[in-house]
Amino acid sequence: MRIDVITLFPEFIDSCAGIGVVGRAQERGLLQVTTCNPRDFATDNHRTVDGRPFGGGPGMLMTIGPLRDAIESVKSATAQSARVVYLSPQGARLTQEKVLEFARMDRLILLCGRYEGVDERVLEKLVDEEVSIGDYVLSGGELAAAVVIDAVGRLQDGALNDAQSAEQDSFTDGLLDCPHYTRPVSDALGDVPEILMSGDHAMIRRWRRKQALGRSWLRRPDLLARVSLDDEARALLDEFRREHRAANS
Numbered sequence: 001m002r003i004d005v006i007t008l009f010p011e012f013i014d015s016c017a018g019i020g021v022v023g024r025a026q027e028r029g030l031l032q033v034t035t036c037n038p039r040d041f042a043t044d045n046h047r048t049v050d051g052r053p054f055g056g057g058p059g060m061l062m063t064i065g066p067l068r069d070a071i072e073s074v075k076s077a078t079a080q081s082a083r084v085v086y087l088s089p090q091g092a093r094l095t096q097e098k099v100l101e102f103a104r105m106d107r108l109i110l111l112c113g114r115y116e117g118v119d120e121r122v123l124e125k126l127v128d129e130e131v132s133i134g135d136y137v138l139s140g141g142e143l144a145a146a147v148v149i150d151a152v153g154r155l156q157d158g159a160l161n162d163a164q165s166a167e168q169d170s171f172t173d174g175l176l177d178c179p180h181y182t183r184p185v186s187d188a189l190g191d192v193p194e195i196l197m198s199g200d201h202a203m204i205r206r207w208r209r210k211q212a213l214g215r216s217w218l219r220r221p222d223l224l225a226r227v228s229l230d231d232e233a234r235a236l237l238d239e240f241r242r243e244h245r246a247a248n249s
């Protein structure tokens with residue numbers, strides 16, 4: 001997969017995309033993250049990429065020219081078509097479902113705003129969709145682009161050493177993840193639940209599913225409302241709720 005990032009701070013993206021699982025995915029040729037700086041397309045000798053907002057108001061906006069030329073240049077970099085995604089608080093909230101959709105694509109172009117954002121005509125005519133990582137305001141879209149690159153990059157086949165771990169991700173089944181433990185078995189902070197050292201994998205799967213359901217019920221009932229529970233899940237959740245009430249009454 002190829003991800004092109006249009007940003008005034010390419011060094012930030014290059015550093016984020018060069019480490020850990022994403023960095024290794026690039027080394028393994030599973031992912032290519034390239035950056036393109038709109039300032040390289042500015043035509044005046046001050047290399048201006050921003051302008052005052054018409055109608056007044058605080059701050060500056062990124063202007064059409066450098067953005068249009070940057071988008072055209074990365075689009076024409078290969079024959080494959082690419083979806084142009086602008087990161088902004090006005091976008092649809094990023095979910096694992098959207099991440100899985102992006103991860104199946106050959107190409108993605110991420111447009112990072114700075115200042116107060118970009119001229120609306122760029123969004124209307126050159127952007128396919130807007131994505132938000134959350135209801136708060138960042139000083140630039142780069143951090144949001146880095147979130148997308150990481151979430152999509154780790155899902156490239158072969159990026160995770162143990163492919164299984166992506167299958168057991170949070171939200172993969174629409175629920176929160178279960179608790180995880182590693183050595184030491186016992187510590188001042190507490191002991192590892194016996195069941196996990198029983199070797200009874202059917203019981204361990206059941207315990208993990210029960211914890212994931214229980215946590216989702218306690219912390220994110222909105223998630224639970226969106227998933228359909230089979231008989232085992234309903235029985236496990238009822239069990240968890242009974243035990244939780246007993247423990248907290």
Ligand code: 4FV
Binds near residue numbers: 117138
């Ligand atoms: C943002 C978000 C975000 C808004 C103006 C960049 C900033 C500035 N992007 N999810 N929340 N973007 O705050 O994606 O240009």
